[in-house]
Amino acid sequence: MIRPSDSPVNPRRDDSDIHIGIVTALPVEYAALEAFLDAVSDQTVRQDPHYYRSGSLPSKDPARPHHVVVALQTQDGTRGAASICTDMVRSFPGLRVLIMCGIAGGIPRPGDLQRDVRLGDVVVATGGIVDYGHVRRVEGVDSLRRPVSGISAALVRADRELQVMALGGNEPWHAHLEAAAIRHDRFRRPPAQADPLHKAWPVAQASADGPGLAGARDGVRRPRIWRGALGSSDILLRDAAFRDRLASEHNVIAVEMEGAGIAAAAETHDRHWFEVRGISDYCDNRTKTDAWHDYAALTASAYISSLLAVCPPFGSHVVATATTANGFQAIVDALLTLPIIMDDYQRRAVLAQLPGEIRAAVPDSVTARIHVVGLVRTCERIPGGRDALLEALKLTLGSTTADYERIETVIRQNWLEAS
Template sequence: MSTIGQIQGGRFAHSGSVRSRIPEQSHTSGMDPQWQPTVGLLTATPEEFAAMRAFLDSVVELRVAEDPATYVLGALPSWDCGRRHNVVLTLLGSTANSAAANGCANLARSFPTVELTIMVGIAAGIPNPVRHEQHVRRGDIVVATRGVVDYDHVRVVGGDTELRRAFSLPSPRLVRCADMLQADELVGDRRPWENLLDLSVRPELAKYSRPPTRSDILLDSSGARLRHPSRSRSGHREGFPKVHYGSIGSADRSLRDVAVRDELAKRYGFLAVEMEGSGIGSSSTLNGLEWFVVRGISDYGDTHRDHAWRRYAALAAAAYVRSLLGKCTPIRL
């Protein structure tokens, strides 16, 4: 089932559904230009995939011969109101960086017109109740403008642990677009992703609604509950995600330890941890593509693990990606 939507008054509006598929292609270079994508969107879980697909326009499904993945082609708005971004969305075969690298390589091979990739989905946030302005909460959005830190790709010499050589920096064009969104928020109080998260016009996304604030539980290393800093100090507006800009940690670890989490964050300075960004960054770099990572915060990497915020966090990240590409000029084929 494919959804079609449009922007009305700055808000994404659902306009029904149709069954639409492009037959399996042996290759995509000869595809009608209206479907040739320039942006690849990658997700690791069905919740993330469904959230991103919900914000695409003109959606169709496509299978490519000798590629195990199923792809969804669609469109997203660009800075040029007369042109759109053609995008291709896929769901990785598994979590972890190896699956992400493999999925990215398959996408690059099957869609040679793609020039940049975006990993979009959920991550564990790094709360900081002492430094209020850096405090990350559930439902927030972390944008990797300073890159991804592969914190398990290290060299150990004489008892000292050092990071090995990193891959390339994130997409300069998307970093600039993120900077413009941040400037709009600081000066014009404009946050286009918030309109997209108004689900009163999207009843089919009711399961992606923002959970109650009381379910945003924060624990210390002993398992005792902590108080979040006041919203006035941390810059959180009631009922909306705060967007954080910085770096994200990535490794093949399902991190559920507050002490380890905080030590890693202190050492490397990242705002969230996840398990795919490093694979996307390295694979994109090796395939000559720009890359970017956007994450919604579903938990804190501690022992209080539940799924209450996963869907909303995935939707928040997807809404930001739509807003981000809306600041980006179309990529010419």
């Protein structure tokens, strides 16, 4: 691994070449992630108060590593996460995806080996984020206000690739984790007795899920990967009863305090997000321990390193987008001049005229600009999307109206068909 001190020259990386932003909430998470980075350098940006470090991580193309920038929040929580992501996107406009890496509280289920999340395990938010603090309360009954969308399809595909490899007995992330723990003594796995529930975990059943997935070696339980939905809100949770109710109502596997902010910022700035967490506690005041913070942070970082290693570099499979940056903005701005687009109900009536495969792929939002950005981005990715959008507008506005003729001209002048 190359460190800044290892090289006399450490030039500032080209911002446009940095496609991945990684956010951490705690110093230990930041330090754990840095253990996996190559060619680390400090990054400062004028009029941006945050300190950044850039570096590289292996990609599926050995000749083209991922260039990443890492940030540490001033304070934990969804607001801090959204704020730092907004600044990061402004300072590094080439970012394509924002990743949250850190620790979380797991939801154990003793006796159910298929759902029993334990300390040191890793949770991956392939099932999305449940913003359980953003609710509608009617007569004492809470319901979630809206789903959180925008997860990175590229990283979901990479995670699926790691699943396939694991089923074949190949889990490279374990080797990365063990090597890093040896190099950095403070990140070593705590003894089994440091887990308050270790006696409830049957070592004899360790390999019931197949090679490596929950396997034990020399009587030591190996970290396991769990995939599903993560609960997120500005609640520092130490309440086992409430934790279990969240799991029952929303089918979440862990709880954290930043993911909803990361996803909101990503959606606002037309980026995607992903989240990986290491389990450091059980959200239970009776069993609360800080002994697992370092190791849990390292497990999350090790998994992200392995995840990106099977993901092609962003930009390597760029399909011609439907618009240039200026053209895209012109189309969005033109659509937002239409009263039927600014009104949430009428905008949804326009979307109802789209073909089902396009309509279902548009990220939902009650914010007009965010919704329109998702609409145009979706239409540009799907063959025939431009014509489908024009047809939906024609059916709603009427083909001979001045509004339709103006919008049609803007779209046709600024739309570059995908190849």
